[in-house]
Amino acid sequence: MLSLRHVGKTYPNGAEALAGVTLEVAPGEILAIVGGSGCGKSTLLRLVAGLEGASAGRIALDGVPLAGPHPAIGIVFQEPRLLPWLTVAGNIGFGLTHLSRPAREARIAAALARIGLPDYGGRWPRELSGGQAQRVALARALVVEPRVLLLDEPFSALDAFIREDLQGHLLALWSDTRPTLVLVTHDIEEALVLADRVVVMQPKPGRITQVLTIDLPRPRARTGADLLHLKQQVLGLLRHARPAAAKANAYAASPAA
Amino acid sequence: MSHVEGLPLTRGVPQRADTRLRIRRQGRWLLGLLVPAGAALAWELAVRAGLANGRLMPPPSVLGATLLDLAQGGDLALHIRATLARMAAGFALGVLAGTALGVLTGTFAGVRAALDPTLQALRAIPSIAWVPLFILWFGIFEASKIMLIAVGVAFPVYLGTLGAIRTVDRRIVEVGRSFRLGRLALARRILFPAVLPHYVVALRSGLGLGWMFVVAAEFMGASEGLGYLLVDGQQLGKPAQILAAILVFALLGKLTDTLLVAAAAPFLRWQDVAQDVVPGEPPRRREPC
Ligand SMILES: Nc1ncnc2c1ncn2[C@@H]1O[C@H](COP(=O)(O)OP(=O)(O)OP(=O)(O)O)[C@@H](O)[C@H]1O
Ligand SMILES: [Mg+2]
Numbered sequence: 428m429l430s431l432r433h434v435g436k437t438y439p440n441g442a443e444a445l446a447g448v449t450l451e452v453a454p455g456e457i458l459a460i461v462g463g464s465g466c467g468k469s470t471l472l473r474l475v476a477g478l479e480g481a482s483a484g485r486i487a488l489d490g491v492p493l494a495g496p497h498p499a500i501g502i503v504f505q506e507p508r509l510l511p512w513l514t515v516a517g518n519i520g521f522g523l524t525h526l527s528r529p530a531r532e533a534r535i536a537a538a539l540a541r542i543g544l545p546d547y548g549g550r551w552p553r554e555l556s557g558g559q560a561q562r563v564a565l566a567r568a569l570v571v572e573p574r575v576l577l578l579d580e581p582f583s584a585l586d587a588f589i590r591e592d593l594q595g596h597l598l599a600l601w602s603d604t605r606p607t608l609v610l611v612t613h614d615i616e617e618a619l620v621l622a623d624r625v626v627v628m629q630p631k632p633g634r635i636t637q638v639l640t641i642d643l644p645r646p647r648a649r650t651g652a653d654l655l656h657l658k659q660q661v662l663g664l665l666r667h668a669r670p671a672a673a674k675a676n677a678y679a680a681s682p683a684a
Numbered sequence: 685m686s687h688v689e690g691l692p693l694t695r696g697v698p699q700r701a702d703t704r705l706r707i708r709r710q711g712r713w714l715l716g717l718l719v720p721a722g723a724a725l726a727w728e729l730a731v732r733a734g735l736a737n738g739r740l741m742p743p744p745s746v747l748g749a750t751l752l753d754l755a756q757g758g759d760l761a762l763h764i765r766a767t768l769a770r771m772a773a774g775f776a777l778g779v780l781a782g783t784a785l786g787v788l789t790g791t792f793a794g795v796r797a798a799l800d801p802t803l804q805a806l807r808a809i810p811s812i813a814w815v816p817l818f819i820l821w822f823g824i825f826e827a828s829k830i831m832l833i834a835v836g837v838a839f840p841v842y843l844g845t846l847g848a849i850r851t852v853d854r855r856i857v858e859v860g861r862s863f864r865l866g867r868l869a870l871a872r873r874i875l876f877p878a879v880l881p882h883y884v885v886a887l888r889s890g891l892g893l894g895w896m897f898v899v900a901a902e903f904m905g906a907s908e909g910l911g912y913l914l915v916d917g918q919q920l921g922k923p924a925q926i927l928a929a930i931l932v933f934a935l936l937g938k939l940t941d942t943l944l945v946a947a948a949a950p951f952l953r954w955q956d957v958a959q960d961v962v963p964g965e966p967p968r969r970r971e972p973c
Contacts, residue, residue, distance in 0.1 A: 476862055477861075477862075478858055478861060478862065495864075496861055496862050496863075496864045497864075498864060501862070502862050504855070504858075504859075506855070508855055508856060508858075508859050510856065510859065510874070510877070511954050511955075512877040512878075512880075512954040513954075521859075521863060521873075522863045551954050552954075553954070571863075
């Protein structure tokens with residue numbers, strides 16, 4: 428169980444990125460976070476990942492407060508961030524150095540097969556397409572079998588077609604070990620298709636507006652009536668949460684929304 | 685280093701593309717030879733035809749004869765060995781000092797704040813200005829020469845190392861941190877490989893300056909070495925000897941640089957550079973992927 432209690436973050440320059448965020452995520456749950464730009468979604472993930480320290484409140488995993496990066500918590504960034512000097516296999520095995528070589532190679536091979544790139548172990552990151560690179564990044568985070576995986580808009584740089592493909596991949600990978608997934612996304616449909624709950628955030632300071640429970644069976648059709656209804660609801664919340672100045676161009680008008 | 689993690693040596697581009705590339709490279713190499721060879725030939729013909737006076741600027745045939753002469757007496761080997769020995773010692777010392785200072789200032793903000801201004805000020809001194817002082821301090825023999833070369837090499841290596849460490853992509857470092865690498869592991873598994881391409885460039889500029897300074901060092905009263913051949917050639921009015929020494933300098937400089945690049949190449953195969961870029965040149969800044 429991942430729990431956040433009254434978590435706040437003020438950056439050294441005075442920007443109040445988060446204030447009073449309280450949230451509990453159950454083991455194996457898929458939680459999506461949506462919200463306008465600058466409402467603290469990335470900050471929230473970075474705090475949980477231990478890349479940044481909270482200025483207020485408490486973040487705990489199974490009751491134990493987090494201090495710095497935790498071995499059971501992994502993160503996938505918006506860009507793949509593969510290490511260019513390691514092959515694909517080297518990148519996937521980056522967090523597995525504690526294993527013996529045969530064990531490590533077995534895990535890497537399994538991971539490569541799982542992401543549909545079985546013959547790509549010897550390639551350099553520069554030889555991958557954007558979607559392939561993001562899949563490798565996903566595999567790198569997943570081979571260490573984290574109990575919590577944080578994803579910061581992992582598919583946002585990809586076109587809609589590949590994005591749907593990767594969403595399917597993510598669900599399949601998730602069903603292997605059922606880690607907790609916290610997925611930040613700009614794509615409301617993505618949130619609704621994947622998540623058990625959707626957290627809607629608003630900016631200045633970043634906080635939670637509402638948490639919606641998505642009680643639909645998987646796999647979910649993107650065009651289902653329930654889903655479309657929920658989408659309208661989320662859009663409404665987001666529109667409401669926007670600062671007055673930005674309301675003129677409705678959220679729905681921006682392409683990725 | 686393990687198979688997976690290590691900077692792997694074997695793999696890659698399909699064989700065919702590799703071969704084609706090599707042929708293209710060789711072709712270009714020959715092209716590069718065309719200009720000096722053409723110029724040499726033209727000069728030779730001009731002197732033979734009596735269109736030019738070859739006394740101050742001896743034609744290639746005289747140059748060749750002089751080189752052969754020097755080589756047969758064993759003199760050339762002696763001078764080359766002396767120069768190479770100085771160069772090796774000075775380069776090693778300079779690289780060591782430059783790297784150590786660069787790593788320290790690049791890693792610790794406190795050290796940087798304390799040392800960098802001083803080092804930048806020292807760097808601004810034309811290094812030849814040290815010559816009289818070094819002679820007083822270290823005598824006119826090897827020590828002062830080696831020190832001068834080391835000073836010349838150390839600054840570009842220092843600057844390159846510091847710059848490379850400071851510009852390592854924060855986002856890549858975060859990957860290491862998210863995998864809970866400690867300070868040392870982070871340095872070894874993230875910082876070192878990230879810095880390596882820039883470091884090789886720094887070594888190359890250090891080497892270039894080292895060759896400059898070895899000449900300066902040998903001007904200050906050496907009894908052997910290629911620089912001595914230059915001085916000797918001037919004093920005794922032997923332009924062919926001067927040109928021969930210059931030619932050997934050019935060859936040695938190019939050779940050592942090529943060796944350096946070749947030694948680094950296996951570790952830099954991952955680089956994503958445009959095909960035309962000289963190997964070892966800094967990689968284009970590129971989004972890490
Ligand atoms: N390193 C930083 N230093 C200072 N302020 C920051 C820093 N990072 C983020 N901020 C500020 O904190 C707020 C939240 O930023 P954050 O990156 O968490 O937003 P986000 O919800 O992820 O936005 P986006 O959807 O555009 O990625 C913003 O106002 C931003 O300007
Ligand atoms: Mg963000």
